[in-house]
Amino acid sequence: xxxxxxxxxxxxxxxxxxxxxxxxxxxxxxxxxxxxxxxxxxxxxxxxxxxxxxxxxxxxxxxxxxxxxxxxxxxxxxxxxxxxxxxxxxxxxxxxxxxxxxxxxxxxxxxxxxxxxxxxxxxxxxxxxxxxxxxxxxxxxxxxxxxxxxxxxxxxxxxxxxxxxxxxxxxxxxxxxxxxxxxxxxxxxxxxxxxxxxxxxxxxxxxxxxxxxxxxxxxxxxxxxxxxxxxxxxxxxxxxxxxxxxxxxxxxxxxxxxxxxxxxxxxxxxxxxxxxxxxxxxxxxxxxxxxxxxxxxxxxxxxxxxxxxxxxxxxxxxxxxxxxxxxxxxxxxxxxxxxxxxxxxxxxxxxxxxxxxxxxxxxxxxxxxxxxxxxxxxxxxxxxxxxxxxxxxxxxxxxxxxxxxxxxxxxxxxxxxxxxxxxxxxxxxxxxxx
Amino acid sequence: xxxxxxxxxxxxxxxxxxxxxxxxxxxxxxxxxxxxxxxxxxxxxxxxxxxxxxxxxxxxxxxxxxxxxxxxxxxxxxxxxxxxxxxxxxxxxxxxxxxxxxxxxxxxxxxxxxxxxxxxxxxxxxxxxxxxxxxxxxxxxxxxxxxxxxxxxxxxxxxxxxxxxxxxxxxxxxxxxxxxxxxxxxxxxxxxxxxxxxxxxxxxxxxxxxxxxxxxxxxxxxxxxxxxxxxxxxxxxxxxxxxxxxxxxxxxxxxxxxxxxxxxxxxxxxxxxxxxxxxxxxxxxxxxxxxxxxxxxxxxxxxxxxxxxxxxxxxxxxxxxxxxxxxxxxxxxxxxxxxxxxxxxxxxxxxxxxxxxxxxxxxxxxxxxxxxxxxxxxxxxxxxxxxxxxxxxxxxxxxxxxxxxxxxxxxxxxxxxxxxxxxxxxxxxxxxxxxxxxxxxxxxxxxxxx
Numbered sequence: 001x002x003x004x005x006x007x008x009x010x011x012x013x014x015x016x017x018x019x020x021x022x023x024x025x026x027x028x029x030x031x032x033x034x035x036x037x038x039x040x041x042x043x044x045x046x047x048x049x050x051x052x053x054x055x056x057x058x059x060x061x062x063x064x065x066x067x068x069x070x071x072x073x074x075x076x077x078x079x080x081x082x083x084x085x086x087x088x089x090x091x092x093x094x095x096x097x098x099x100x101x102x103x104x105x106x107x108x109x110x111x112x113x114x115x116x117x118x119x120x121x122x123x124x125x126x127x128x129x130x131x132x133x134x135x136x137x138x139x140x141x142x143x144x145x146x147x148x149x150x151x152x153x154x155x156x157x158x159x160x161x162x163x164x165x166x167x168x169x170x171x172x173x174x175x176x177x178x179x180x181x182x183x184x185x186x187x188x189x190x191x192x193x194x195x196x197x198x199x200x201x202x203x204x205x206x207x208x209x210x211x212x213x214x215x216x217x218x219x220x221x222x223x224x225x226x227x228x229x230x231x232x233x234x235x236x237x238x239x240x241x242x243x244x245x246x247x248x249x250x251x252x253x254x255x256x257x258x259x260x261x262x263x264x265x266x267x268x269x270x271x272x273x274x275x276x277x278x279x280x281x282x283x284x285x286x287x288x289x290x291x292x293x294x295x296x297x298x299x300x301x302x303x304x305x306x307x308x309x310x311x312x313x314x315x316x317x318x319x320x321x322x323x324x325x326x327x328x329x330x331x332x333x334x335x336x337x338x339x340x341x342x343x344x345x346x347x348x349x350x351x352x353x354x355x356x357x358x359x360x361x362x363x364x365x366x367x368x369x370x371x372x373x374x375x376x377x378x379x380x381x382x383x384x385x386x387x388x389x390x391x392x393x394x395x396x397x398x399x400x401x402x403x404x405x406x407x408x409x410x411x412x413x414x415x416x417x418x419x420x421x422x423x424x425x426x427x428x429x430x431x432x433x434x
Numbered sequence: 435x436x437x438x439x440x441x442x443x444x445x446x447x448x449x450x451x452x453x454x455x456x457x458x459x460x461x462x463x464x465x466x467x468x469x470x471x472x473x474x475x476x477x478x479x480x481x482x483x484x485x486x487x488x489x490x491x492x493x494x495x496x497x498x499x500x501x502x503x504x505x506x507x508x509x510x511x512x513x514x515x516x517x518x519x520x521x522x523x524x525x526x527x528x529x530x531x532x533x534x535x536x537x538x539x540x541x542x543x544x545x546x547x548x549x550x551x552x553x554x555x556x557x558x559x560x561x562x563x564x565x566x567x568x569x570x571x572x573x574x575x576x577x578x579x580x581x582x583x584x585x586x587x588x589x590x591x592x593x594x595x596x597x598x599x600x601x602x603x604x605x606x607x608x609x610x611x612x613x614x615x616x617x618x619x620x621x622x623x624x625x626x627x628x629x630x631x632x633x634x635x636x637x638x639x640x641x642x643x644x645x646x647x648x649x650x651x652x653x654x655x656x657x658x659x660x661x662x663x664x665x666x667x668x669x670x671x672x673x674x675x676x677x678x679x680x681x682x683x684x685x686x687x688x689x690x691x692x693x694x695x696x697x698x699x700x701x702x703x704x705x706x707x708x709x710x711x712x713x714x715x716x717x718x719x720x721x722x723x724x725x726x727x728x729x730x731x732x733x734x735x736x737x738x739x740x741x742x743x744x745x746x747x748x749x750x751x752x753x754x755x756x757x758x759x760x761x762x763x764x765x766x767x768x769x770x771x772x773x774x775x776x777x778x779x780x781x782x783x784x785x786x787x788x789x790x791x792x793x794x795x796x797x798x799x800x801x802x803x804x805x806x807x808x809x810x811x812x813x814x815x816x817x818x819x820x821x822x823x824x825x826x827x828x829x830x831x832x833x834x835x836x837x838x839x840x841x842x843x844x845x846x847x848x849x850x851x852x853x854x855x856x857x858x859x860x861x862x863x864x865x866x867x868x869x870x871x872x873x874x875x876x877x878x879x880x881x882x883x884x
Contacts, residue, residue: 067474347541350480372483392477393542 002306003313004299006040006103008279009172009197009257011130013040013103015299016314017270020261020282021045021107021133021176024292026081028091035095037292038299041103043200043282046080046135047088047124048109049116053079053142059220061288062209064235073235074285075207077220077227079141080109085123093127103280104128105174109135109147112157114164121169132171134161134196136187137178137203139230149203152178155190162194174259177201177243179236184243185250192256199247200259200282202240204230233285237263241276245325248277267301274314275321329422336408336415337383337399339363339376345396348372352387352397360386378409438733442781442809443687443708447733453704456731460622460757461525461551469555473502475547479538484549487536490517490867494533498552510560511568513553518593518870519586521561521632522615523863524554525623528720530753532863561631569639572599577880580605580663582650585613586862587852588669589636590869591876595667596641598877603663604642607649613671613852615862617696620724621704622731651824660847665876668825668835668843668850669869672817678716678771687782688774691715691725691814698728710810713737714785716771717814718748719860723755725812726763737763738806742770742790742797749860770799774811784808819854831856841872849876 006016019025019034021043031042055078064073081088096104106129110116124132135142136152143150151157158175165173175191177184179202191199206228212219218226240262247253260278264270265286273281286294311317341352341364353364353374363380364387367373376387383399391397402408404417424431438447448456464472476498484494493512500509513520529535529550537546560568577600581592584606592602610616615629637644648654650670659666675690682688687710701707709732715722718741729737739758741748744767748755755765769787777783784807788799819833829836829844834856841849851868853860858868 068471347538348479348483349477349538350482351477354480366481372481 002303011103015040016280018282020284022284034292035099038295043105046107046109048080052082056222058222062220071289074233075209075229075231077229096128105131107133117164118168133174137176139206149178155186158190159194162196166195172197174198178203188247188253198257202262204232207231234263245276248322267298277319332419334420336402338381340400351390443710445706445708457621464551464555473498483536484533488533489863492516506559509556519866521557528751531751575599577664579665580659581667583669584611586865587869590866591667591873594873596639602642604644605648606646651822656825666848669852670854672853673820674818676816685782687810691721691812711735712808713810714808715739715812722814723750723758727761739765840875
């Protein structure tokens with residue numbers, strides 16, 4: 001059976017699934033429930049200076065719902081812990097003592113002054129926790145006060161604070177990054193330059209969940225007025241995957257450990273983050289939607305997947321797919337695929353036809369001999385994958401690779417089987433001779 | 435003795451409370467939550483097979499999407515613009531052989547989207563609050579059109595013509611409008627006087643005058659209508675009932691299923707309706723099913739449908755046959771009535787059937803026979819066109835009016851639709867489509883003439 005134990009920056013946990021710094025890790029009672037359920041570790045909800053912050057006394061969360069009221073996306077306007085620092089630290093210490101084999105990470109956010117960090121870090125370290133995560137990501141509320149994403153959006157601040165933390169703490173420092181930037185590599189590089197042991201990402205994305213059209217006010221709101229929240233949950237996973245991969249493949253940050261966060265709901269999501277470079281993964285929304293028991297399914301699924309593919313430990317999985325992430329100009333323009341509809345599986349809903357006809361390449365026939373029948377017209381198919389994406393039946397439409405020597409019916413060109421990308425393409429005014 | 439065990443034909447076989455329970459909505463409507471979940475199952479197919487399968491061509495994916503999007507009024511509009519009796523059709527359409535049979539969800543799940551129930555959800559929601567009006571009448575054209583018969587075809591035709599600005603007069607032989615919607619169909623399919631509620635809404639468009647208790651061939655005459663009106667639409671239905679083809683003695687126990695059903699629909703107090711202890715219904719269509727099941731629900735102890743051909747030949751859908759069986763009705767195939775058995779005092783006691791079989795494609799009665807005890811026998815072997823209407827000059831085929839695809843007959847200015855039109859399947863929804871197509875054709879014809 002695959003070994004799911006994790007060693008991230010020397011911090012050991014029985015599995016790579018940590019609960020992210022968020023409401024599920026705000027109190028001892030929640031954290032104990034999580035650890036008893038089997039979570040590998042927790043990043044304790046962000047602590048700050050006393051007096052503690054105050055939250056709104058009304059809706060903090062809202063969801064983007066899909067079919068059958070499944071939560072697709074989620075947002076929140078909750079601030080960092082609204083409990084006294086001492087209470088959090090005492091609980092943290094007790095939990096670490098009770099669960100020495102689990103990763104207990106303290107998330108910390110204080111104002112951007114050296115003294116503030118110098119004051120808090122030793123107190124946090126005294127709890128016996130395994131590491132510190134710097135919350136440079138929270139995009140709402142705290143950012144208005146010059147903390148959270150207000151720091152994470154300025155690489156110079158990231159580097160400066162990270163340096164202070166490395167100076168005043170012996171613990172591993174994980175810098176949590178905000179996605180509310182233009183290029184994730186810049187803050188990651190700054191964290192590394194400041195001496196960070198790892199980065200974690202993504203924090204939440206600025207968002208307004210919806211507008212209540214009856215009350216003509218944004219939703220959720222507090223006494224009729226609302227503020228943007230932080231968006232998370234399954235819907236942000238593709239954004240997070242890209243940012244994780246960008247850091248993993250950036251020569252300046254390659255090898256910097258990453259704790260992956262962003263919409264992880266199933267073992268498959270976790271495995272994907274790990275293959276793109278995440279050493280551990282952090283989960284919040286899925287737990288807030290289904291409870292802590294999902295850890296059993298996450299571990300079981302990951303373990304069975306690894307067994308089926310022959311991966312014995314997490315190290316064999318982490319970063320495995322990173323080499324496949326390239327700049328567009330490195331993609332092989334001589335390569336071609338065509339869609340194929342499996343007629344035995346086709347239920348004849350016609351969605352592939354109408355979307356191809358209306359919005360793409362008019363490459364799917366709707367009839368054959370006067371009968372309703374959906375079939376690819378290879379003379380028009382550009383291999384765009386739209387039909388695959390909209391088909392309601394799994395594996396009904398697949399993509400076929402044109403083999404070397406085959407004629408692409410659309411272009412009339414023979415597939416050469418040779419690699420050639422945009423950098424050498426005749427249409428590229430800046431092409432170099434290959 | 436329990437009333438239910440009394441031989442012969444009598445009322446009050448059941449406890450009073452049982453009637454209300456037995457004749458309540460047979461297929462209760464979806465709740466809002468159920469409708470939402472079900473609507474989200476729709477794939478929004480291209481050139482949707484369900485829409486093609488609907489005789490009135492309702493844009494089903496759109497109306498379902500509108501339910502899912504919290505726009506039930508828009509959903510009702512989509513339904514009613516193609517099928518003005520979409521509320522009744524949601525209750526009585528054999529969806530399992532129409533739209534739902536075509537649903538692509540059948541392929542993998544064997545469970546179509548519940549289109550009929552969703553249509554009911556949307557139309558119920560609309561009729562609960564039908565304001566502002568969905569349909570606005572066009573400017574008056576000054577054309578006068580007679581619609582004879584107010585069943586689904588006549589109502590549909592009248593509404594569409596009124597919409598287009600014509601002045602319509604509906605002539606109805608019976609006291610109430612609705613045809614089979616009011617006098618046919620099982621009561622549990624359309625409880626709470628829905629038929630009249632729907633008609634009241636339909637007439638609210640304006641421009642439709644109504645003359646009830648006015649029978650063609652008796653109170654009004656075909657040639658007069660043709661000469662008086664700019665166009666005539668005949669939605670006469672089939673008011674004659676086919677005979678069994680055997681000697682039919684005058685006995686209290688022998689009745690037409692359509693009349694039994696009609697009495698039931700019009701009854702103020704169901705407990706006062708007489709029904710036999712042992713009932714035999716002869717026929718294989720929806721009327722046979724409705725009569726048989728309602729006999730059971732009135733307290734008949736044994737109800738048997740006897741059909742002269744096999745199960746596959748019955749025009750009642752599999753679903754309806756299943757419904758009958760689940761309600762304790764026995765269905766026997768391959769038997770034809772031979773003789774009605776009566777006691778010395780003329781009471782019906784049973785009926786003798788000959789076994790039948792197919793021989794070289796022809797149905798043949800065998801010499802072997804069997805008897806079923808019965809104190810009530812209901813004829814449900816089809817209806818026929820009433821020759822007393824006096825529609826001389828109309829081309830007929832197989833006893834029904836011959837028309838083109840729009841319902842136009844061989845007589846100038848005369849259209850026909852619904853069950854009296856040759857070539858149909860005798861479905862409510864088909865009648866609606868006939869009426870709609872004829873109205874559009876009449877409109878085209880009158881517009882060209884002008």
